[in-house]
Amino acid sequence: MELWYTEKQTENYGITVKITNTLHTEKTEFQDLAMIETLQWGKMLVLDGMVMTTDKDEFVYHEMITHLAMNTHPNPKTALVVGGGDGGAIREILKYPSIEKAVLAEIDGRVIEVSREYLPQIAGKLDDPRVDVQVVDGIKYIHDNKDSFDVILVDSTEPVGPAVGLFARDFYQGIFEALKEDGIMVAQTESPFFNADLITRVYKDIAAIYPVTRYYTAAIPTYPSGLWSFTMGSKKYDPLEVDESKLIDPEGTKYYHKGMHKSVFNVPKFVMELLK
Amino acid sequence: MELWYTEKQTENYGITVKITNTLHTEKTEFQDLAMIETLQWGKMLVLDGMVMTTDKDEFVYHEMITHLAMNTHPNPKTALVVGGGDGGAIREILKYPSIEKAVLAEIDGRVIEVSREYLPQIAGKLDDPRVDVQVVDGIKYIHDNKDSFDVILVDSTEPVGPAVGLFARDFYQGIFEALKEDGIMVAQTESPFFNADLITRVYKDIAAIYPVTRYYTAAIPTYPSGLWSFTMGSKKYDPLEVDESKLIDPEGTKYYHKGMHKSVFNVPKFVMELLK
Structure with missing residues (x-):
């Protein structure tokens, strides 16, 4: 089984990344927060569905x-x-x-x-x-x-x-x-x-x-x-x-x-x- | 129905783009050739599954x-x-x-x-x-x-x-x-x-x-x-x-x-x- 996380950066375009794990997800007082483990970029912090930062870049x-x-x-x-x-x-x-x-x-x-x-x-x-x-x-x-x-x-x-x-x-x-x-x-x-x-x-x-x-x-x-x-x-x-x-x-x-x-x-x- | 074309740029990462049409596909003597119509980037020329050029960029x-x-x-x-x-x-x-x-x-x-x-x-x-x-x-x-x-x-x-x-x-x-x-x-x-x-x-x-x-x-x-x-x-x-x-x-x-x-x-x- 392959798990991919896809972020729609616009209505018609996005990036997609293979993940091994969701390390953490929660709904904070302000936003949806997720930490996922990806193969390409290492750990990835995602807020409200938008990539904020990754280990590699x-x-x-x-x-x-x-x-x-x-x-x-x-x-x-x-x-x-x-x-x-x-x-x-x-x-x-x-x-x-x-x-x-x-x-x-x-x-x-x-x-x-x-x-x-x-x-x-x-x-x-x-x-x-x-x-x-x-x-x-x-x-x-x-x-x-x-x-x-x-x-x-x-x-x-x-x-x-x-x-x-x-x-x-x-x-x-x-x-x-x-x-x-x-x-x-x-x-x-x-x-x-x-x-x-x-x-x-x-x-x-x-x-x-x-x-x-x-x-x-x-x-x-x-x-x-x-x-x-x-x-x-x-x-x-x-x-x-x-x-x-x-x-x-x-x-x-x-x-x-x-x-x-x-x-x-x-x-x-x-x-x-x-x-x- | 939404059609999306996804290019795996590496084994673990790619881009994905919403398409309206495949305008042309063929197997040439040398490679697979496709021309697709995308909403984000206009027409997109794809060879062997890799984006070569698009109208917009x-x-x-x-x-x-x-x-x-x-x-x-x-x-x-x-x-x-x-x-x-x-x-x-x-x-x-x-x-x-x-x-x-x-x-x-x-x-x-x-x-x-x-x-x-x-x-x-x-x-x-x-x-x-x-x-x-x-x-x-x-x-x-x-x-x-x-x-x-x-x-x-x-x-x-x-x-x-x-x-x-x-x-x-x-x-x-x-x-x-x-x-x-x-x-x-x-x-x-x-x-x-x-x-x-x-x-x-x-x-x-x-x-x-x-x-x-x-x-x-x-x-x-x-x-x-x-x-x-x-x-x-x-x-x-x-x-x-x-x-x-x-x-x-x-x-x-x-x-x-x-x-x-x-x-x-x-x-x-x-x-x-x-x-x-």
């Missing part, structure tokens, strides 16, 4: 949501991850020696607990003494912590269910206020192939608030279309203007290296058109 | 196999495409005003004919007077045409069945001899996520023959893992050393633009490791 997303902002800021001491309950972005943030405090603001505590149990190589750094794990609505946390962070990463699920508010202009304004005067934010902003309208809107919203707005992509096999995007809003520092000799090569990365720090912003032409 | 592959070589050569007059029976690479080659002759050497004439019928926006330029369509074994064609081409593109299927010989070191040596003294070749070289061993071997083989060897990637949603790669062997010109003011922006592209001409070679770190 998680490095792309976690490195790429983190290092463009962290390596652009010259001295990041405080960072906040909104969402990101699997702990992967926190793990990457801690690779910067300057970091003193990294806060995880995840609304669904069950995502954190299940990730700690099944994905220790991703979630293990949540136990670092510099990390403050908060089970809280990110929108409320942002509101209550003004002028506090050098870097804020919006590591959200897709813009349905609990994450809808994390794609709203008011939220990017709230992040602006929670950042210090030279802070940088990065939000995951879906697939250029499948989410063109959302990308155009979010880019426009962020550009209306932040002096520097940049957009880049990364290849994530288990995410819809395989091409994913991130939008950066920065109060002062421009990733395209950094002194490359000051960039670091964060330890143990598999996707990001400082040689790509500027080139990732050279996105395909049809994607450039979305940002006009 | 063909532009990525065809632009990216073509423009890095064509735009690096200062004055490409003659070009050869080995494989590529759908005509997409030929269409892109013809965007260079310097081109006088573009040869298509495709072993399976049925691929050309079915593409002409169902994919006219891809295959239509095969009727251009500068194009010479040859239904022939590419290996034989290369052998019979020494010192003849400025640019040669190896637009092959996967390295099974009729295309096995197109991934062999002898073939890259033959291409070297079919190129003029300052010629450039590019071969499609599969997915860095799924074909690591092949990429390492082909890169080493090409680097042993060509003075300049370069490797780059592009995001193609319907190809295995979504991240695809190309290996360039060049007798003289280095794409990283071209004068950017001399690059052209080929007409009507949707992925390639001259701004990415050098940055596409800044591949992810795990991919760099494959090339060592």
